[in-house]
Amino acid sequence: MTISFAGQVAIVTGAGNGLGRSHALALAKRGAKVVVNDLGGARDGSGASSAASQEVVELIQAMGGEAISHGANVANFDEVQDMVQQTMDKWGRVDILINNAGILRDKSFSKMTLDDFKLVMDVHVMGSVNCTKAVWEIMKQQHYGRIVMTTSSSGMYGNFGQSNYGAAKMAVLGLMNTLVLEGAKNNIRINALAPTAGTRMTEDLMPEEIVKAFAPEAVTAGMLTLCDEAAPNRFILCAGAGGYSSASIFETDGCFIPTAKQSPEAVRDNWNQITAQDNQKALVSGAQQGEKFIMKAMAFMKSQTVSS
Template sequence: MTISFAGQVAIVTGAGNGLGRSHALELAKRGAKVVVNDLGGARDGSGASSAASQDVVRLIEEMGGEAISHGANVANFDEVQDMVQQTMDKWGRVDILINNAGILRDKSFSKMTLDDFKLVMDVHVMGSVNCTKAVWEIMKQQNYGRIVMTTSSSGMYGNFGQSNYGAAKMAVLGLMNTLVLEGAKNNIHINALAPTAGTRMTEDLMPEEIVKAFAPEAVTAGMLTLCDELAPTRFILCAGAGGYSSASIFETEGCFIPKASQTPEAVRDNWAQLTAQDNQKALKSGAQQGEKFVMKAMAFMKSQQQ
């Protein structure tokens, strides 16, 4: 079945270049009215220009679509609110939010300043929070919403020189996990995209021929499955160079140690059972971990009474 966004309104942050540009253009090709958000700064977040976002709007209009540009800094909630209000004034709804805006300030943790750490956190984490907060009540009232967070292998697995970026990219997964629970009754689905693409964020990290293989369009093809009507929720999709996979956090069944024996030595002695992966599960909420441990304790107590 062809995925269509006809009649829907999408906001794409950081849409002037790279992945965001690709996302915005493809959403428009498939019928969405698109808000092309871009501060127009450099890769490290410095400067501002509306030229890139206006160029994307022009391309969308040339293909017969509808789009507006907005230069909100996603780290500034007042500017984000203005962007969402302009969207509502023009089109009256927001169906899709793609939290794509980001910057890099790569250095080893020893050499990184706290200002560089905070700025990356502000753009990636608070930028996603601000944009999501600004559309949340709209989506609840519509009983429909699709939100995509942008995470990264750097967050899930680590990458030298990216402690700030990695921390931010794991934080948006924590945000997703809770919003999935809170948005479920209003048909708001939240997913995460972990892209590998040849963009200006990565162009000097890869040889030119590899950059071409990692075209943003390959990532966008995956992203679109995360924001349509049939999208899953709480799904982490990894995409790049034509490869697609999913990532999940699993927890082992673990072990139980009676109170009288709860020592670090006992924990280490039970390490094999604690780490055994045969019955591991992806938990649906933090409460499920507590429930598992309570059930283990109750089962032990029952066994002692027999």
């Protein structure tokens, strides 16, 4: 079935260049009215210009679509609220939010300033929080909403020189996990996209056709499945160069150690059972972990009662 966004309104942050630009154009081609948000700064977040976002708007209009640009800094909630208000004034609804805006301030942790750490957290984490907060009540009242967070392998697995970026990209998954629970009754679904991109280093090692495979459009094809009506919920989609996979957090079944025997030595002695992966599960809420441990304690108490 062809995925269509006809009649829907989408906000794409950081949409002046790269992935955001690709996302905005693809949504427009499939019928969405698009708010092209971009502060227009450099990769490190410095500067501002509306030229890039306005060019995307003109491309969308040239193909017969509808679009407006807005230069809100996603780290500034007042500016984000103004963007959403302008969207509502023009089109009366917001169906899709793509939290894509981001900056890089890469350095090893030893050399990184706290200002660089905080700025990256502000843009990636608070930027996603601000934009989501600004559309949340609208989506609740509509009883419909699709939100995509942008995470990264740097957050899930680590990447040298990106402690700030990695922390931010893991944080948006924590935001997603709770919003999924809170938005479910209002048909708001939240998913995460983990893009894979080529680097200047790998460009010298790979054939040209493989380098071209790292085009943003390959990631956008995956993104579109995360924000349509039939989108999954709480899904982490990894995409890049034609490869697509999912990432999940699993927890092992673990063990139970009775109160009288609890010690670091006992924990170490049970390490094989603690780490055994044969009965691991992806938990759907933090409460499920507590429930699991309570059930283990109750089962132990029951066994003691029976044996006595």
